[in-house]
Amino acid sequence: NDFIDNLQLGANTNGSNVMLGGDGRNNQILLALWKAKSIKEHDIENEVIFYVIEEPEAHLHPHQQRKLADYLISELPGQTIISSHSPQIAVNFEPGSVIRLLDRAGHTVAASEGCSKDISDGWEGMSYRMSILPAESFFSNGVFLIEGPSEVLFYHSLAENLNIDLDYLNISLVSVDGISFKIYVAILDALEIPWVMRTDNDISKLKDQDKWQYSGINRCLDIAGLEKFEHSDIQIVPIDTLTSGDWQTVSEEINKCGVYLSKVDLETDLVGELSAPILNALGKKNDQGAIEYLQKKKALRMRELLKDIKTDLHKLNAGELIKPLNHLVKIIRGE
Structure with missing residues (x-):
């Protein structure tokens, strides 16, 4: 000694x-x-x-x-x-050997009462995609699950302009990058980490069938534990879920669970909420032209756009885009 x-x-x-x-x-x-x-x-x-x-x-x-x-x-x-x-x-x-300690009413407790098989199963579902970014979630007070790098860029800029200090609140923005949202949700639930998510309102045609599925809506309903929509016998596009009222009806239910559905996707929704500054920044004559431009080379063009509209992002403080982030902040603050 x-x-x-x-x-x-x-x-x-x-x-x-x-x-x-x-x-x-x-x-x-x-x-x-x-x-x-x-x-x-x-x-x-x-x-x-x-x-x-x-x-x-x-x-x-x-x-x-x-x-x-x-x-x-x-x-x-x-x-x-x-x-x-x-x-x-x-x-x-090994994920099954990781124990997350958290404060509960002034006492330190272990999430899921210790090592959890749910964490192991979820990590196995991520396969080779496991990286430091998801591992950061172990240490977060809250996680915002989003589609991809464009959303990460956007929500970092939006939070900064609305004076939401993500690092102070210990919030992680996690891009699922093609991995099922459900896998992340299972892991976060096992770790007892609060989460919210926002996903695209995808519509897809079934292979070799004249049926269209509400991929985005059913993704959300599944995670929220609600009954899924049946496939459509007629061709549909995301905007049809708005005109039919389905988007509103579904959103009212899933939002209670921290699950948020885009009206279409990030680019379309952003142009819809901030049309004039975006058209001016991109030099486009109409919303559709701006949307199509942003949907190509998404992350690169989103980064360029955010530089030009930085002073206008505060105008998004009451729309649909900010709702999931506000929801998570309220959970963390115990509101």
Whole structure:
């Protein structure tokens, strides 16, 4: 113990003393020595060793955090209990071994009463798409699930212009990028993390059949636990759900669950709520021309547009686009 406690690290290059590194690197070396000492002192074949490590990511850049996580998983014998705030650490562990601690009425509790199979099943559904961004959700007070990178750009800009501090509120904007919203919802529910979502009002034709399905509406109804729409025998487009009243009827029910449905998609809805500034910024004569322009090279053109309409985004403070974000903020604030 005296050897470990009093150890001082140093290095020598060409006969000259040099600094070995920062606190993070030193901690890694000390951890390796501590592990070696533990193995020497205990009979690892007949004893169970518990390693309890607090925030091992301290002072390490992301690459070293991932390398350290791999070391902790593969090299430490026995049971390891780690507390961490690092997505780089969390993403390397089996999802079923991750426990989220949260405050409830002044007490610390474990989501889903500890390790949850729902988290493992959900992560398996993500397959190779698992990344640091979804892992960030482990540490969020609330998650806003959205379609893709255009929505991420838009809602970051909208929140900034409406003085909604996403980082202060610990809100993550997560782009599902083609993964089922339902997979994310299952994981977030298992972690007891509040969420809202906004998805496109997709309509699609069934293969080899003269039927059209309400893909967007049924996606929302399914997540909200409500009965889905039957397929349509006549060709329909998203705007038909507005004129028929279906969009309004469905929205009134699913919004209660934090589920929000676009009237069409982000580009169409944005032009609908902020037509004049967008037409002026893009030099287009009508809404349809602006929509078609934005729907091509979506993220790139959305980024360019947001620069030009930044001073007008505050006008969206009472429309449909801001509703899901306001909903999540109210949940986090306990309103």
